[in-house]
Amino acid sequence: MDKLLILDFGGQTTQLIGRRVRDLGVYTEIYPADTEITEDLLQGTRGLILSGSPFSVNDQVPPWPHASVFECGVPVLGICFGTQILMKHFGGEITSLPTREYGRATIRLRSAQAPIFEQVEDGFASWMSHGDSILTLGKGFETIGESENGIPAVVYNSERNFYGLQFHPEVSHCEYGNQLLENFAVKICGAEKSWNMDRYIEDTLTALGERVGRRKVLLLISGGVDSTVVAGLLLKALPPEHIHLLHIDTGLMRKNESEEVIRDLEQLGASHIHFVDASDEFLGQLKGVDDPEKKREIIGDLFITLMERELARLDVKDAFLAQGTLYTDLIESGKGVGKNAQVIKSHHNVRSPLVEKKRARGLIVEPLERVYKDEVRRIGRRIGISDDVVRRHPFPGPGLAVRILGEVTPEKCEVLREADAIYVEELKKRGLYDEIWQAFCVLLPIRSVGVTGDARHYGYVLALRAVNSSDGMTADVYPFAFEHLQAISSRITNSIKDIGRVVYDCSSKPPSTIEWE
Numbered sequence: 068m069d070k071l072l073i074l075d076f077g078g079q080t081t082q083l084i085g086r087r088v089r090d091l092g093v094y095t096e097i098y099p100a101d102t103e104i105t106e107d108l109l110q111g112t113r114g115l116i117l118s119g120s121p122f123s124v125n126d127q128v129p130p131w132p133h134a135s136v137f138e139c140g141v142p143v144l145g146i147c148f149g150t151q152i153l154m155k156h157f158g159g160e161i162t163s164l165p166t167r168e169y170g171r172a173t174i175r176l177r178s179a180q181a182p183i184f185e186q187v188e189d190g191f192a193s194w195m196s197h198g199d200s201i202l203t204l205g206k207g208f209e210t211i212g213e214s215e216n217g218i219p220a221v222v223y224n225s226e227r228n229f230y231g232l233q234f235h236p237e238v239s240h241c242e243y244g245n246q247l248l249e250n251f252a253v254k255i256c257g258a259e260k261s262w263n264m265d266r267y268i269e270d271t272l273t274a275l276g277e278r279v280g281r282r283k284v285l286l287l288i289s290g291g292v293d294s295t296v297v298a299g300l301l302l303k304a305l306p307p308e309h310i311h312l313l314h315i316d317t318g319l320m321r322k323n324e325s326e327e328v329i330r331d332l333e334q335l336g337a338s339h340i341h342f343v344d345a346s347d348e349f350l351g352q353l354k355g356v357d358d359p360e361k362k363r364e365i366i367g368d369l370f371i372t373l374m375e376r377e378l379a380r381l382d383v384k385d386a387f388l389a390q391g392t393l394y395t396d397l398i399e400s401g402k403g404v405g406k407n408a409q410v411i412k413s414h415h416n417v418r419s420p421l422v423e424k425k426r427a428r429g430l431i432v433e434p435l436e437r438v439y440k441d442e443v444r445r446i447g448r449r450i451g452i453s454d455d456v457v458r459r460h461p462f463p464g465p466g467l468a469v470r471i472l473g474e475v476t477p478e479k480c481e482v483l484r485e486a487d488a489i490y491v492e493e494l495k496k497r498g499l500y501d502e503i504w505q506a507f508c509v510l511l512p513i514r515s516v517g518v519t520g521d522a523r524h525y526g527y528v529l530a531l532r533a534v535n536s537s538d539g540m541t542a543d544v545y546p547f548a549f550e551h552l553q554a555i556s557s558r559i560t561n562s563i564k565d566i567g568r569v570v571y572d573c574s575s576k577p578p579s580t581i582e583w584e
Contacts, residue, residue, distance in 0.1 A: 068094050068111060068259075068261050068262070069093065069094065069111055069113050069257075069258040069259045069261065070093070070094040070095060070096055070111050070112055070113065070258070071088055071093060071094075071095050071096075071112070071113060071114050071115070071116060071252055071256065071258060072095070072096055072097075072098060072102075072104070072108070072112050072114075072115050072116070073085050073088075073095055073096070073097045073098070073115075073116045073118060074097075074098055074099070074100050074102060074115065074116070074117050074118060074132055074136070074149075075097050075098065075099060075100060075118050076100045076117065076118050076119065076120035076122065076130045076148055076149065076152075077100070077118075077120045077121055077122065077130060078118040078119030078120050078121070078146075078147070078148065079119075079121075079540065080118070080119060080235055080237050080238060080540055081097060081118040081119070082097065082437070082439075083237045083238065083439070083540050084116060084118060084146065084237040084248075085097055086237075086438070086439055086442065087236075087237045087244070087245060087248055088116075088248055088252050089262050090245070091245065091248060091249050091252060091253065091260065092260025092261065092262050092263060093252045093253065093258045093259075093260055093261075093262060094261065094262040100118075100130040100131065100132055101130070101131065101132060101133050102132075102133060103133045103135050104133065104135040104136055104139040105135070109139060109141070112141060113141060113142075113252070113256035113257055113258040114141050114142040114143065114144065114251065114252065114255070114256035114258065115136060115139070115141060115142070115143045115144070116143075116144045116145075116146065116149070116251075117132065117136070117143065117144070117145045117146065117148070117149025117150075117152055117153070118146060118147075118148070118149055119146055119147035119148045119149065119196070119197075119235065120147075120148035120149075122148065123148075123151075123161075123163075123198075123199050124148065124151045124152060124154075124155045124161050124199070125161055125163075125199070131152070132152060137156060141256065142228040142229070142230070142251070142255050142256050143227070143228075143229045143230070144229075144230045144231070144232070144251045145229070145230070145231040145232070146231075146232050146235060146236070146237070147196065147197050147232070147233060147234065147235060148197075149231070150201070150222065150231030150232060150233050151199060151201070151231075151233075153205055153208070153222070153224075153229055153231050154201050154203075154204060154205040154208070154222070154231070155205070156205065157205025157206045157207060157208065157224075158205055158206045159201060159202075159203050159204050159205035159206075159208070160201075160202040160203040161199050161200070161201060161202060162199065162200060162202040163198060163199055163200075164197075164198055164199065164200045164218075170194065170195060170196075170575070170577075171192050171193070171194060171195075171240070172192070172193050172194075172195045172214045172215055172216070172220075172234065173190055173191070173192060173193070173214070173215040174190070174191050174192075174193045174212050174213070174214060174215075174220050174221065174234070175189060175190060175212065175213055175214075175215070176189045176211065176212050176221075177210060177211050177212060177213060178209070178211035178212075178223070181211045181221075181223055182250060182254055182255050183211075183221065183223070183230050183247060183250050183251060183255065184211070184212075184221075184247075184250070185246075185250050185254060186243075186246055186250075187243045187246055187247060187250075188243070191242040191243045192240075192241070192242040193214070193220065193234035193235075193236075193241050193242070194234055194235050194238045194240045194241040194244075194541065195214070195233075195234050195235070196234075196235060196577060197233065200218050200219070200233065201218070201219040201222070201233065204219070204222060205222075205224075207224045207226055207227065208222045208223065208224045208229075208231070209222065209223055209224075209225075210222055211223045214233070214234075218233070219233060220232070220233045220234060221233070228255065230251065230255075232247065236248050238540060238541040239536065239537045239541055240541055240543060264442065264445055264446065264449065265449065267438070267446075268300075268446060268449060268450065271300060271304075271434050272300065272303055272304040273304075274434075275300065275301065275304035275305065275432065275434060276304050276305065278387075278432060279304075279305055279309075279387055279432065281306075281309065282309070282385065282386065282387060283309045283310070283311060283383045283385070283386040283387070284301055284305065284309060284310050284311065284386055284387045284388075284389050284432065285311045285313055285374060285377070285378060285381075285383065285386045285387070285388055285389065286298055286301060286310065286311070286312050286313065286388075286389040286390075287313050287314075287315065287370060287374060287388070287389075287390065288312050288313065288314050288328065288332065288391075289314070289328070289391075289462065289464065289466075290314065290324060290325075290327060290328030290331060290332075290456075291391070291459060291461065291462045292440075292443055292444060292447060292452075292456055292457055292459050292461070293391030293392075293393060293435060293440075293443055294390075294391035295331060295335075295391075295447070295452055295456050296391070296435065296443050296446055296447045296450070296452055297389055297390070297391045297434055297435060298310075298312055298332070298335055298337065299335060299447065299450045299451065299452050300434050300446075300450065301389060301434075302335060302336065302337065303450060307336065307337060307338040308338045308339070310337065310338070310339065311339040311341060311381060311383060311386065312332050312337050312339065312340050312341065313341045313343065313374065313377055314328050314329065314332070314340070314341070314342050314343070315343045315345050315370065315373055316342070316343065316344045316345065316346055317345060317346060317349040317366070317466055318345075318346025318347070318349050318350045318477070318480060319346075319349060319350075319366075319465065319466030319467040319468050319475070319480060320466055320467070320484075321462065321466075321467075321484060321487055321488070322484045322485065322487065322488040323488075325342070329342060331453070331456055334453065335452075341377060341381070343373060343377065345369070345373055348369060348373075349366065349369060349468075350475065350476070350477055350480070352365050352369060353365060353366075353468060353474075353475040354474070354475075354476075355474060356474065356475070357473045357474045357512075359469060359584035362465060362468045362469060362475065362584070363465050363468075363469070366464070366465045366466075366468060367464075367465075374388065386430075387430055387431065387432050388430055388431050388432070389431075389432045389433070389434070390431060390432075390433050391433075391435055392433040392435060392436050393435050393436070393438065393439060393440060393443065393539075439537075439539065439540070440461060440536075440537075440539050441537045444457050444458075458500075458501060460491075460500075460503070460504070460505045460506055460507070461504075461505050461539070462507075463582055467480050467483050467484065467487075469582055469583070469584040470483060470487075470507060470508065470509050470510065470582070470583065470584075471483055471509075471510045472509065472510065472511055472512045472583060472584065473512030474512075478565075479510055479527075482510060482527060482563060482565045482566065483508060483510045483529075485562070485563050486508045486510075486529055486559050486563055486566060487507060487508045489555075489558055489559050489562060489563075490506065490507070490508055490531060490555060490559070491506065493551075493554070493555045493558065494506055494533075497551060499547075499551065502535075502545070503533045503534070503535065503545050504534055504535045504536045504537070504542070505532075505533070505534055505536070505542075505581060506531075506532065506533040506534075506545070507532050508529055508530065508531060508532070509529070509530040509532060509572070509583045510527055510529060511527065511528040511529070511530055513527075513528050514526060514527055514528070514567070515527075515528050515567050515568040516567070517567035517568065524567060525567065526560075526564070526565055526566050526567020526568065527565055527566050527567065527568075528566075528567070528568045528569075528570060529559065529566050529568070529569050529570070530569075530570050530571070530572050530583070531552070531555065531556075531569060531570070531571050531572065532572045532581070532583075533545035533547065534575075534576070534581055536576075536581070539581065540576075541575075541576055541577070542575060542576040542581050543575050544572070544573045544574065544575055547571070552571055555569075556569035
């Protein structure tokens with residue numbers, strides 16, 4: 068099978084590059100930045116992609132590719148940092164920009180006949196995220212596209228068939244991004260389209276059966292789409308009587324969520340469903356804690372502690388632990404390929420010390436660890452998960468704890484739970500819920516003065532968040548009509564006496580993240 072190799076220099080969107088190319092039907096494999104491109108590795112390889120990176124090529128010791136990359140004889144595409152590698156390797160110069168280029172930028176084509184630009188229109192909107200730029204080109208390269216600032220944005224070496232894009236075609240907000248990647252993978256590299264999601268599901272089910280065999284599996288299930296899809300995969304790959312589905316009410320759930328979770332699990336046909344109310348334990352350990360990373364660590368460790376306690380109670384101590392970990396969880400937690408990935412935020416199912424211990428013993432299975440949220444939804448539909456679950460907006464593993472800024476208390480949880488329920492109900496009533504990728508409320512650690520009746524009143528400030536995305540790696544704020552925001556705000560402040568003010572978060576990702584903590 069034809070494939071493209073992607074070298075990971077620690078960029079937050081490296082796996083997203085691979086996923087975009089897989090969506091085109093071309094298989095990809097990701098390797099550490101300094102991998103030697105041997106003859107064996109070149110079997111079936113039609114091209115290489117060099118990823119972005121949080122590093123600069125002008126750092127004292129930047130991550131750098133093996134020399135074989137430049138001499139292996141296949142087309143190469145550099146993306147952002149990868150482009151700067153090509154420039155510097157071939158004698159060009161990279162310099163820091165006085166003003167960084169982040170977000171949308173118009174690209175003007177200087178050579179529309181270049182193969183990379185087939186079916187791409189002049190003046191398209193790219194997605195930038197870099198502070199360095201090309202000062203002088205590498206030998207043999209020419210500029211065939213530039214940004215609205217007159218800075219080289221697309222470079223080309225026709226003799227070697229090397230291309231460089233000083234923007235990110237893989238993010239969903241880059242116009243013609245998929246076309247640019249398809250032009251490189253299919254037209255320039257000549258790779259055949261032989262990869263699809265059905266094959267991924269088939270391979271995953273086979274791998275689950277081979278790895279787990281006749282042993283038992285315990286899945287901590289929140290009821291969100293990720294863990295529910297994992298439950299569905301397990302029930303298709305393994306005997307149902309070997310699968311134990313454990314739902315823990317942390318006290319950090321959305322309104323009526325535990326009842327809905329149990330109902331959904333029963334509809335999946337699971338043989339063993341276990342429910343634990345541990346809200347007092349979680350809220351007790353979170354008392355006085357305001358640091359978000361500490362919250363995540365406490366919640367992650369307690370999840371595993373309770374899991375081990377349940378394993379002992381159920382007499383399935385040697386069971387595998389299954390998790391709904393996505394690749395966004397891994398890369399944001401600094402678990403990308405190689406040694407260059409950085410931590411954006413810790414996910415309790417990735418970096419918790421107790422999870423790491425389990426992982427080291429080989430007792431964790433994560434069937435979704437190489438896919439993204441939109442792919443999870445597609446998998447869910449293919450294996451028969453109900454549309455209500457598949458459509459459900461994402462919810463963080465630590466729950467409301469990371470949507471309450473500062474200390475978490477039972478009182479704050481109840482305030483936020485009620486506000487979130489009103490928000491979601493209003494979105495559904497107005498026909499907006501399915502237009503939005505993720506919507507939620509955040510309780511801020513400040514109180515604001517207001518007037519209730521004739522009395523002065525200090526109430527919490529609540530932030531509404533709503534974004535559109537396909538993968539969680541980039542996101543745009545949802546453009547509410549003002550009358551919707553006004554009506555939702557009015558209902559929340561009129562219904563919940565402890566909330567005195569509602570604001571709307573209109574930031575995109577990047578530079579912000581979707582969640583506030």
